[in-house]
Amino acid sequence: MSDRIPRRAGALVLTLLLCALPFYLDAFWLRIGLFSMAAAIGAVGLGLLSGTAGQLSLGHAFFLAVGAYGYVWLAGEPGPGLPPALALVLAVLLAGAAGGLFSPVAGRVRGIYLGVATLALVFLGHHVLLTADSVTGGFNGRSVPPLELGGFAFTDGDPELTVLGVPFGAEERLWYLGLLLSALTWFTARGLLRGRPGRALTALRDSETAASVMGVHVARHRSAAFVVSSMYAGLAGVLLALAFRRVVPDYFGLALSVDYLAMIVIGGLGSVAGATAGAVFVTALPLLMTRYADQLPLVAAPGSAEGSIGPTEAARYLYGAAIVVVLLYAPDGLHGLARRTRARLRRGRSAPLPSDPATPSRPAASAVRAKEHTP
Amino acid sequence: MTGFLDNVLTGLALGAVYALVALGFVTIFKASGVLNFAHGSLLLLGGYLTAILHDDLGFAGALAVAVLVTAAVAGAMDRLLLQRGEQDPRTAHVQTIVTIGVDIVLVTDLARRIGGDLLSLGDPWGDAVTSLGPLTVADSRLAAIAVSALAIAAAFALFRFTPWGLSLRAAAEDAEAAALMGVRLTRIRTVAWCLAGGLAALAAVFLAAFPAPGLERTTGQIALKAFPAAILGGMASPAGALAGSLLIGLTEALVAGYQTELHVLGEGFGDVAPYAVMVLVLLVRPTGLFAAKGATRV
Numbered sequence: 052m053s054d055r056i057p058r059r060a061g062a063l064v065l066t067l068l069l070c071a072l073p074f075y076l077d078a079f080w081l082r083i084g085l086f087s088m089a090a091a092i093g094a095v096g097l098g099l100l101s102g103t104a105g106q107l108s109l110g111h112a113f114f115l116a117v118g119a120y121g122y123v124w125l126a127g128e129p130g131p132g133l134p135p136a137l138a139l140v141l142a143v144l145l146a147g148a149a150g151g152l153f154s155p156v157a158g159r160v161r162g163i164y165l166g167v168a169t170l171a172l173v174f175l176g177h178h179v180l181l182t183a184d185s186v187t188g189g190f191n192g193r194s195v196p197p198l199e200l201g202g203f204a205f206t207d208g209d210p211e212l213t214v215l216g217v218p219f220g221a222e223e224r225l226w227y228l229g230l231l232l233s234a235l236t237w238f239t240a241r242g243l244l245r246g247r248p249g250r251a252l253t254a255l256r257d258s259e260t261a262a263s264v265m266g267v268h269v270a271r272h273r274s275a276a277f278v279v280s281s282m283y284a285g286l287a288g289v290l291l292a293l294a295f296r297r298v299v300p301d302y303f304g305l306a307l308s309v310d311y312l313a314m315i316v317i318g319g320l321g322s323v324a325g326a327t328a329g330a331v332f333v334t335a336l337p338l339l340m341t342r343y344a345d346q347l348p349l350v351a352a353p354g355s356a357e358g359s360i361g362p363t364e365a366a367r368y369l370y371g372a373a374i375v376v377v378l379l380y381a382p383d384g385l386h387g388l389a390r391r392t393r394a395r396l397r398r399g400r401s402a403p404l405p406s407d408p409a410t411p412s413r414p415a416a417s418a419v420r421a422k423e424h425t426p
Numbered sequence: 427m428t429g430f431l432d433n434v435l436t437g438l439a440l441g442a443v444y445a446l447v448a449l450g451f452v453t454i455f456k457a458s459g460v461l462n463f464a465h466g467s468l469l470l471l472g473g474y475l476t477a478i479l480h481d482d483l484g485f486a487g488a489l490a491v492a493v494l495v496t497a498a499v500a501g502a503m504d505r506l507l508l509q510r511g512e513q514d515p516r517t518a519h520v521q522t523i524v525t526i527g528v529d530i531v532l533v534t535d536l537a538r539r540i541g542g543d544l545l546s547l548g549d550p551w552g553d554a555v556t557s558l559g560p561l562t563v564a565d566s567r568l569a570a571i572a573v574s575a576l577a578i579a580a581a582f583a584l585f586r587f588t589p590w591g592l593s594l595r596a597a598a599e600d601a602e603a604a605a606l607m608g609v610r611l612t613r614i615r616t617v618a619w620c621l622a623g624g625l626a627a628l629a630a631v632f633l634a635a636f637p638a639p640g641l642e643r644t645t646g647q648i649a650l651k652a653f654p655a656a657i658l659g660g661m662a663s664p665a666g667a668l669a670g671s672l673l674i675g676l677t678e679a680l681v682a683g684y685q686t687e688l689h690v691l692g693e694g695f696g697d698v699a700p701y702a703v704m705v706l707v708l709l710v711r712p713t714g715l716f717a718a719k720g721a722t723r724v
Contacts, residue, residue, distance in 0.1 A: 107519060156705060159712040163461045163522065164661070167653045168708050171701030174650075178698045305650070309526055316523050367534040374527030375507060382520055 069230055073223040079342065081222040082294065083335050088229035089290035090330035092236045094314040096283025098326035099240060099252075100276050101315055106157070110169030111311040113176040114146045114281040116303035118288025120193075121145040123298055124186050127196045135198045139289050146285020147278050154274035161259075173305050180300035192299035195292045197221070198228065225293055232290060233327075236283060240323050243279070252276055253321075313370070317377050319384025328385045332373075337366035428560045433683035434676065439567035439632075441675025442574035446629035447652035448659070448667040449581055450622030456598040456662050457618035459518035460508065464525040465626055466646030467532035472496040472627025473547065473634050473641040474536055480548035488548070493627045500623025501616045503528055509612055537643040544640035553636045566635035577628060578668060581621065585664060590617055598662065651678075654704035660714030670715070674700040 073081060093115060100106050121142035124130040133141070150157070153172065160168050180187045187193065243249050251272050254262035263269050292298050310333055318329025341362040381388045447465060454462045462468075472492045479488035507528065508521045551565040585591040593614050596604040605611055626649070633648055634641040655674045659666025682696030707715060 107522070156708055156712075160708055161712075163519070164657060164708070164713065166461065166522075167657045168705060170650065170653060171705045174698045174701045175705075178695065309530075312523065312526065316520075361538075364534050364538050368531055371527045371530030371534065374530070375524055378520055378524045378527070379507065 070227075073226050078222045081226050083338050085222065085225055085229050085294040086291070086338070087331040087334045088233045089287045089294060090311070090314065090334045091233055091327040092290065093284050093287030094311055094318065094326040094330040095236050095240045095323055096280040096287070097311050098315045098318070098321065098323065099243065099283070100280035101312070101320065106161070106273065106276065107163060107166035107312075108169045108277075108280070109166050109305065109308045109312065110153075110172035111280075111284050112303045112305065112307035113169075113172040114149060114284035115288035115291065115307065116176055116180060116298075116300075117149045117281075118142050118146040118285030119195075119292035119298045119303075120180065120187055120288075121285065122289040122292055123193050123195050127193065129185060135196060136200050139198065142289050143282050143285040146288065147282040149285075150278040150281025151274070153281075154277055157274055157277040159270060159273075169308075170305070173303075173308055177300055177304060180303065187300065190300065192297055194297050195295065197296075198225075198293055225290075228293075229290055232286060236286070237323060237327075240283070244321075244323065248272070248275070313374050315384075317373060317384055319386025319388075322384075322386040325384050325386030332385070333370065336370060337363060340366040340369070429683065431561055433679045435561065435563055435567065436683070437676035437679030438672065439570045439675070440679055441655075441672035442571045442578075443629050443632045444648075444652045444655050444675050445578055445668050445671035446574050446625045446632075447649050448655040448671045449578060449664055450625040451652060451656040452659070452661060452664050452667040453581070453594075453618045453625075454622045455656070456664075457594055457615045458504070458508070458521070460521045460525065462525050462622065463522065464503065464529040464532060465622070465652070466649035467529045467536065468496055468500055468623050469626040469630045469633070469649050470536045470641075470643075470646035471499060471532060472623075473630030473645055474540065474545070475627070476547045476631060477545035477634075477641050485548045485550055489628075489631060492630075493624045496627035497620040497624040500626075501620040504616050504619040505612075509615065533643075533646060536646075540641070540643045542643075544642055545634070546640050547631055547634050549631060549635045551635060564636050566632065566637075570632040570635070573628070573632070577625060581625070582664065584621070590614065594618060651700050654700045657704055658707055658715055663714075666715060674703065677703050 072084070076084075093111060097108060097111050100108050119142075122135075122138050125133050125141050125145075126135040126138035153169075156168050157165060181190055183189075251262065251267045254265060255267055255269060255272055259269055295302075314329035314333045315326050316329070317332055318327065319325030377384060383390075447469065450465060451462060454460060454465075472495075475492035475495055476485075476488045479491055482488075483491060503525075507524055549566065551569055554565045555562050556565055556568060557563075585594065593604065593609040596607070597609055597611055597614050601611060630641070630645065633645055651674060652671065655670040656667050658670030658673060659668070677699050678696050681699040685696065
């Protein structure tokens with residue numbers, strides 16, 4: 052109870068800091084921030100599905116694509132040309148509907164089987180994106196119509212805007228949109244996770260039989276988790292499309308799905324804050340490494356001699372290794388690491404509290420493990 | 427009719443190669459409960475080793491070394507990265523994600539080495555063809571069918587007749603009971619991983635042989651098509667994986683062969699047809715075609 056006030060103060064400071072950043076950072080950093088925010092929204096959605104409901108999904112890229120392309124088609128020409136704000140909402144609903152259509156599979160297929168079944172979505176979706184030229188623009192993709200809200204466009208002009216001497220271009224404007232949507236995601240997801248649905252899903256993950264005995268409708272909850280997760284992915288897709296200003300099918304491949312899986316694993320399964328941290332890590336790392344390639348040891352600038360390690364490759368090595376190392380030494384991810392560090396700091400300051408929920412009874416756990424006979 | 431037979435033969439050859447990969451998946455899954463996402467990179471590693479060694483060692487020697495090294499890498503991966511910590515079936519999904527990390531590192535490195543090149547594996551079949559009645563078949567396809575059949579038969583014999591196979595089946599049935607009967611689970615697991623790695627390296631040869639242009643940095647992605655094959659068969663059943671692979675291979679070849687008639691589905695639908703088949707099968711049978719009926723259905 053007592054740590055609620057400092058925690059709130061911390062959240063307030065963080066919010067103010069995030070709101071102030073566009074006044075100090077240039078477009079490069081703002082774009083990193085935007086991509087990270089979009090990724091965080093998607094990762095929170097996947098975390099809901101994989102971390103809480105225990106369902107492995109490799110189809111996240113597909114739902115991102117549905118959101119992104121849905122928005123582009125609904126708001127653009129050719130397409131109905133709806134007001135962009137309405138298109139945004141409809142695109143999110145469309146992604147949810149796509150998740151719902153898959154629910155006959157998602158509700159019945161479990162764990163690893165679902166992982167592979169969702170793999171099918173990515174490949175089939177990619178195929179559709181390539182062939183349905185009239186809607187998706189085929190291989191070359193489509194440009195994204197800018198978002199407009201009551202006459203205020205999220206572009207470089209129209210209307211010209213200068214706040215406190217800082218010209219507000221597309222990045223600055225989208226930054227605040229991203230913040231708003233991230234906050235929305237954060238609160239809704241935490242509400243879901245801490246409320247009744249979250250508890251039902253956790254029970255489902257731990258034991259299907261026990262959960263159903265307690266009155267949790269297994270197939271319905273699984274499908275619902277899938278639909279909600281698809282909607283977050285759709286929202287992330289729209290934000291990504293707005294940040295990229297152009298959508299192409301090849302972006303929404305299996306690698307993207309794997310990225311999202313890596314985000315939630317590195318961040319720590321089943322935690323909103325962890326998913327956000329993982330998303331920032333996975334998104335920002337390659338961009339930063341490309342930018343600062345010339346200052347890093349062992350990394351060559353892009354396009355230099357063959358056989359040397361370029362920044363993209365270095366980022367991939369680091370990223371693959373990060374997944375392995377995090378899972379080997381901190382299977383509960385960055386979130387678990389932070390929690391344990393905090394608990395240790397607190398224990399250092401005062402006497403250990405026996406009933407502190409933040410510090411699980413580790414001695415007891417290790418005692419149990421020691422008793423177990425390893426075959 | 428000739429066209430149909432042609433497509434069927436192509437499909438069988440394709441299915442035979444998928445079967446080598448899918449059998450590896452299933453063996454690993456049976457022994458450890460892990461879905462090995464690094465299988466594609468193991469396949470690429472095997473192909474790459476064969477490609478760079480065949481000038482010095484000859485094709486057979488290079489292939490033998492590639493199979494052994496890939497098997498060793500797979501085994502080492504299991505021992506060093508996956509088998510750390512407690513042996514708990516619930517950690518299988520964490521280990522599955524570790525294999526994704528390993529895959530990213532391996533593929534990045536191999537792709538960097540291969541670059542944009544097409545590597546020849548120096549296989550003895552080249553672009554020779556054989557006439558079978560009205561059909562003309564590439565020798566490499568016939569070799570793919572024959573070698574896969576042999577390798578798969580050998581793997582099945584291993585499962586069926588050796589003490590290791592018995593232990594593997596016992597461990598898959600009930601790991602705890604098997605451990606109490608003196609089965610050394612860690613060793614069983616590692617051998618299973620080695621076997622799967624070797625099979626993947628073998629599959630690489632036929633994926634890079636004629637009529638494919640050679641080994642590319644993307645060849646490993648073929649392994650992803652063996653996922654549907656393994657799932658179709660029910661993941662824990664080697665025979666199911668074989669049937670699933672043939673089904674997937676035939677589907678792919680037939681859809682590609684009759685592409686003009688199926689152009690509603692778009693160009694290149696053959697490449698994604700396996701996934702469509704898999705979704706349809708999973709709709710009807712959520713645990714695959716050959717899986718034992720689950721007792722915990724709620």
